[in-house]
Amino acid sequence: MKLRQLASAVICVGAGMGTAPAMAEDLTLCWAAWDPANALVELSKDFEASSGHNMSFEFIPWPNFADRMLNELNSGGQLCDLLIGDSQWIGGGAESEHYVKLNDFFDSEGISMDDFAPATVYAYSTWPKGTPNYYALPAMGDANGWFYRKDWFAREDLQAAFKSEYGRDLAEPKTQRELLDIATFFQEREIDGKKVYGAAIFTERGSEGITMGATGALYAWGFKYENTPGKYDMEGAVNSPEAVEALEFYKELYKCCTPPGYTDSYMGESLDAFKSGQVAMAMNWFAFFPGLYADPDTGGDKIDFFVNPPQNNPGSTLGGQGISVVSYSEKKDAALEYIKWFADPAVQAKWWSVGGYSAHNSVLNDPSFVESQPFAADFLLAMENVQDFWQEPAYAELLLAMQKRLHDYIVADKGTAQEALDMLIEDWTEVFEDEGKL
């Protein structure tokens, strides 16, 4: 009897195995810990159901994300099979062979980069920049944008006060200077018995915060990293009169219009300042906008969004990431399956609907896209004019140098904007000389 039961069990197990996928794997996807990551967990359940693979996630808080993940890659770690890494890592990821080159895979699976927004393909996928060498699939389009207290802007008493002071309606700013006016207007104003402040901007020193914030102003003034792309000739570009003016502007915005103690603030602090009703306006990544709109206290009809205002020209700081297969993974085939599934237009449409920012043309060009969310039109506008930081393999050195020079000038009042940018060129020149590029 026992033998018969054992035989039945073996047959049952065998039959069960027959229905399961031949190579069910446990895949780990690494990303930053933020709202879109939660959306991706939900989305990935469809992949688990269709593929039989099991998905695990490793989400690292933003301040430690780069440190943690770059250490992982540099040590050849196998924690992540898939990595949604920052756009600036693409150069290092490609040159150090941390990422699998995806060209052959894309060709064999019929995945075309023409199906994705060109700005995202350029920024998230290619190395050397702009060449058809792909190391990632655009996963999450993003840019730095603004949101504001629509209910405060609509108040008649504030409208009247603003008009008498500035001679125009209190409305979404059309230029950076207008943004400063509005922030100045709200700074330390009493609203409903509470003192409020003008704007929450990025000033963080440790990782990338102040650079991501200040480049919003720099790009709007027409900042360029090089006079000739690829030549690393920075003199006159990085420290142009426009760049100096933009940096002075950002410092003025910081000095006049931020809440007290706002000396080391990034995404979390910006969200906190806005949600606690402290500020009239705040900058942050579009990735957070769905969560902000859904906030019961300051979302809904109390909030609205606008793209980073132009000054000399339109320009927004690029965020967002591409998804790559880590070359040290032992489950590359399953990881590529995930990429193939993720590139599917239907999945991309669902990605947008659950709170992710698809970069797929079928989603972005859909006539209903603009009306699908209150920030969708601004997102499209931002992505038309995004600019990214250096994506060189030595990007960390370049970024930390800029963090230091900007924080020294803007927050610590050290030197002038001209000196800060001149010293930045010296720092960057040293890095490029070490790299053998100058």
Add this chain to the structure above:
Amino acid sequence: MSMNPVDAAAKHTPPSVARRVKGLSDKTIAWLFVGPTIFLLLAINIFPLIWTVYLSFTNFKANRPNREVKYVGFKNYERILNDADIWLSMQATAHFLIWTIVLQVLIGFALAWLINRKFKGNDMWTTIIVLPMMLSPAVVGNFWTFFYQPQIGIFNYVVSFFTGADASSFEMLGSVSLAPWSIVIVDTWMWTPFVMLICLAGLRSIPDYIYEAAAIDRASKWRQFWTITVPMVLPFLMLAVLFRGIENFKMFDLVVQLTGGGPGSTTELASINLKREAFEKWRTGYSSAFAIILFVTVFGLASIYVKALNKVKER
């Protein structure tokens, strides 16, 4: 006639072990015992040190293992010693080091002197005073950032209460002039109890009869303090200064949590600068040279100090 302990132990040596060690000299057996420890010491301490010295003469970057490693001679050392930013971080370190030691020694000794006087609740107060040093530096750094918050921080409110200034009119962590003092205050709050405990041990080691003899000689309390208490506690105090000096020279966690080296680079201590160079910029060769310079500095200063300490002890 009692047996020599070594012979007695040998008598109990199992035959299998005895056969294996038979014919080995005492020196060989001694080496067998200390060998693993020496090997570990070499592997964990000495080899990394030598390797760091080697790397300091190269352009190696740990995040670019495929890149050609070039010998650059003393270029890394030259760059560091001519880098104004490095000297600013050394200045920040010196400011932090000197002021924390001065304050901790003064307050720690005063507390020890008070606690040493027998009074009711003495033990309870000792326990309360030593609580801060039992906490994790990361936790301390974190909650002091809230204390220093200009809008809701208790520190600003206390200052405001006593001075009448608006609580949100000053920023301890965001102001270039106040930030260096903010880290000194927190470190002093956390580590003064350590100095106090060492001083207390020194005070309690002074025999009562010395004070009794001085009293019979009609020496005043003031005189007793300067001619008995201070000289006899001095070696303990110097030991506390040595410990705190070494610790604060390499201070990292508390300050990173509090200011992250900011505003700008105002509180960027040498160790924070080193970490950024080594593990954020990945300039391994350059940071190795910096580490060697810091090591030589600490080692040199500590050696001189230990010699002075020994002289004080010999008096």
